Amino acid sequence: MIQSSTDPSLKLTIHRCTGPVATSEIADIIQKFYQSTPTLHVLWDLSNADVSAVRSGEIEALARAVTQSSHSREGGKNAILSPNDISFGLSRIYQSFAEMKSSMTQTKVFRNEEDALEWIRSSSGA
Secondary structure, three states: OEEEEEEHHHOEEEEEEEEEOOHHHHHHHHHHHHHOOOOOEEEEEEEEEEOOOOOHHHHHHHHHHHHHHHHHHOOOEEEEEOOOHHHHHHHHHHHHHHHHOOOOOEEEEEOOHHHHHHHHHHHHOO
């Protein structure tokens, strides 16, 4: 399950994932996010997610989808909160694909939410 919320003061959308999360579910949230009025920054919280079914080829497809739409968020940041080793490793793979595809946004993986939010705040003017 993925629940989304916004923090307008940080120009931030937060997607909190819980339990088993399929790549198709993440792709659906990404598509809906870009079809609306996307915020400049995004935080994906995988703290309580089970991403063990996600494969690297699927991660590359997610990075491609974000890169193709990210022109509307030029200068934005994508923080991924991944405190456990499996989600951290998969998130770093995503970060590598995003960097290779020359995304208009920056992506960084964090082990704790405070560091992720501090990184986002460093450019939001908050």
